Amino acid sequence: MRKKALVVDDNANNLMLEKDLLEVAGFEVFEAENASDGIAMARREKPDIIIMDVRLPDMRGTEAAMILRQDKETRDIPIVFVTSSVMAEGRAEIDDITNTGFISKPINTRTFAKEISQFIK
């Protein structure tokens, strides 16, 4: 069975690039452009991994992650944050959430899918 990946990003280009790269690598990809859609999608599809932008239009990616961690249906899904921020400030709040990873933008298209796969148990 194909692994399910959920990509949450408000930038349509990023969303398309990440979706294409993951599909090429054999993932079934679901998309969301904001945190609340992403949370609803995660509850419905129960993906094997969630790739999430740190800055989303309706809330911060970390806030969305906290919500997912409180729901026992989605509590154990690994979340990989993709961010173009180079400031260290965001890193601590990500480290505080269990079972999360971090990939900085711009992504390396040649290794992206492999990096994501490593976060799935």
Place this chain on the structure above:
Amino acid sequence: MCFNHHFLTGDLMKEDNKTKKQLVDELTELRSQDAAPKKSITGSISAELAAEESRRYAESIVETVREPLLVLDADLKIISANRNFYGTFKVTPGETIGTFIYDLGNKQWDIPKLRELLEEVLPKKEAFDDFEVAHNFQDIGQKIMLLNAREIYRKDIGAKMILLAIEDITERREIENGLEKTRKELEATKISEDAAREYAESLINTIREPLIALDQDLRVVTASRSFYEVFNVKPEETVGQLIYDLGNKQWDIPKLRELLETILPQKTTFDNYEVEHDFATIGRRIMLLNARQIERVLGKERIILLAIEDITERREIENGLEKAHEELKELATELKRTARVKSEFLANMSHELRTPLNSINGFSEVLYDETFGPLNKKQKIYVNNVLSSGKHLLLLINQILDMAKVESGKMTLALSSLPMKSLLNEISLLVADMVSKKKLQLLLEIAEDLPNIEADELNVKQIIYNLLSNAVKFTPEGGKIGMRAKKADSEIEIVIWDRGVGIAPENMEKIFEGFFRVDTPYSRVTEGTGLGLPLSKKLVELHGGKLSVESAGLNKGASVRFTLPIVSSKVV
């Protein structure tokens, strides 16, 4: 022995009950005993018994009087002493009776004045009164004693006896001395009224602060020189005037009226009342008023001393300082805000610039990799140009951001122990492609004992990579570049050199300015940001090291020398 002792005690107890008058009488009788034997002692009683009785009698008197008393024989040995003697001079009967007086209490009593009295004065006069002797006793300290003595010839035993009364007047003398001192002080202050007034006036005139004395009707009795100077009034128009009438009624100040007429009568004093008043002659003044109401000893008159400090200038300075302080605070707040805004701006800029670059680089990379289908040759070259330009732009953004972070103090070092030998080799491999493309020779001289250093790994890698790639860029094909690393005291020293285009002396300053690139045929074919060297210098300095560049001139090659401390002094 025991019986005798008991008998003696009982006898003494009986004697204790005698009145003082009786005792005095008896003592007088005793003193005159030799000259006129007591009537009661008649021939029917034997001489021996009489002697015994008189001895006991004397003993009991000696024992009863309040003042320390000694009875000495002709050889100045102590026959008896009373309780008060033992008590006052802290000696025991055992070490006293039969002892030569001077030997008493470890020879403490060997007092020259006492010797003089006993050996020279007494034999001539048979008595002395109120001789004052001061002596510092080992055990009881300095004592002042009043000595009274009588030499008595006892016919019955045919020998001389000396009765020595020693009054301890130490305390009394101390009190007397204290009284004397007080009396003298009082005398010294007892100066005539004229002198006192003169004294007060000279005091008033000496002090810098304007001062006026008012009588109970608030008329000026006297004013200080400084008062006339500060408030620009003359003595003749001041003394005798009601204070409010001074200087054409300029002093009719409501607040002053309140102080003098309401507050002072109740409290007799007030301190540091601030009064602001606009004087016609001298303009607006801020004054600090202090007043004392003095009741005169003679009569019911009162005198008011009013000190008027002109604090106008001081207050102006204070206000100026206050204002400057406020402005500084605002400036500091503004600076903090600006720094925060700048930091937020940099974070936002980084995010905003990188997001489209993510698309540019990502899509062109996927295209170039032909993931979704093949490209023709031209398309491949074009998309590669897009990709390399995007990567160059990304490098620029990153370096500008790093420069800004270092300059604003936002760059935090993630310190760890770096194995420098392997790290240098690792980075030289990163430039290996560039080196072989240009057919360069890379010489590595890394000291065997090169220690690990405490530094930020990403920063150190960036510094060395920047400098090595500069060496590659600015060296013509087939040339030589190299890296030397060694330990130097508490630092490591790394030199990256090349045999390339070198740096003209006039450009030595400019190379650290940013975006400056040595204009040579080689620099055009290479891609660089012009920020590598300035950023490397800043990063080295951030670690507590130094970076310098040497070049013998154009086309003579260049070498960059930098140090990094082995143990970082930076707090993470």
